Amino acid sequence: xxxxxxxxxxxxxxxxxxxxxxxxxxxxxxxxxxxxxxxxxxxxxxxxxxxxxxxxxxxxxxxxxxxxxxxxxxxxxxxxxxxxxxxxxxxxxxxxxxxxxxxxxxxxxxxxxxxxxxxxxxxxxxxxxxxxxxxxxxx
Numbered sequence: 001x002x003x004x005x006x007x008x009x010x011x012x013x014x015x016x017x018x019x020x021x022x023x024x025x026x027x028x029x030x031x032x033x034x035x036x037x038x039x040x041x042x043x044x045x046x047x048x049x050x051x052x053x054x055x056x057x058x059x060x061x062x063x064x065x066x067x068x069x070x071x072x073x074x075x076x077x078x079x080x081x082x083x084x085x086x087x088x089x090x091x092x093x094x095x096x097x098x099x100x101x102x103x104x105x106x107x108x109x110x111x112x113x114x115x116x117x118x119x120x121x122x123x124x125x126x127x128x129x130x131x132x133x134x135x136x137x138x139x
Contacts, residue, residue, distance in 0.1 A: 009082040016076055019088035023069075027130030033108075034122035037115040045116035053123025060128045 010018075034053070038046050076088065089097070104122075107113055113121075 008085040010085050011082055012076050012079045015079075015083060015085070015088040016073055018085065019072060019076070020069075022088070023129045024131070027126040027128070030122040030126035030129070034119035034126065037119045041116050041119075049116045049119040050123065052117075052120035053127070056120060056124025057127040060124055064128075 034049070038049070041049065072089070075090070076083070079087065086094075107118055
């Protein structure tokens with residue numbers, strides 16, 4: 001049986017769009033969660049959360065994910081015209097995503113960290129992920 005006809009393949013330009021929209025959506029979601037916790041914080045905690053979040057975002061971007069989007073775009077552009085819709089990320093990245101999501105859910109539900117620290121981490125990661133949609137414009 002020819003299973004290739006069941007593969008959900010799309011043009012590589014769509015993979016770039018899917019990747020940008022998905023990661024930007026995750027960034028927005030993380031910031032919505034973080035800002036939702038502000039109603040339980042005092043003004044000092046809110047200000048610290050935002051400042052630490054901005055610093056965290058800068059560190060993550062500068063030392064971690066600055067070129068990650070460009071590397072992903074170049075990897076996608078190296079495909080033939082069509083590729084599996086799930087190929088917008090390397091398969092290894094799906095394992096890392098599952099681990100990071102599990103850690104995030106664990107920290108949110110257990111109360112292990114105070115909300116002002118958790119919100120700063122979410123803001124930092126969220127502001128790094130949100131602008132991924134703008135990488136599409138470069139193509």
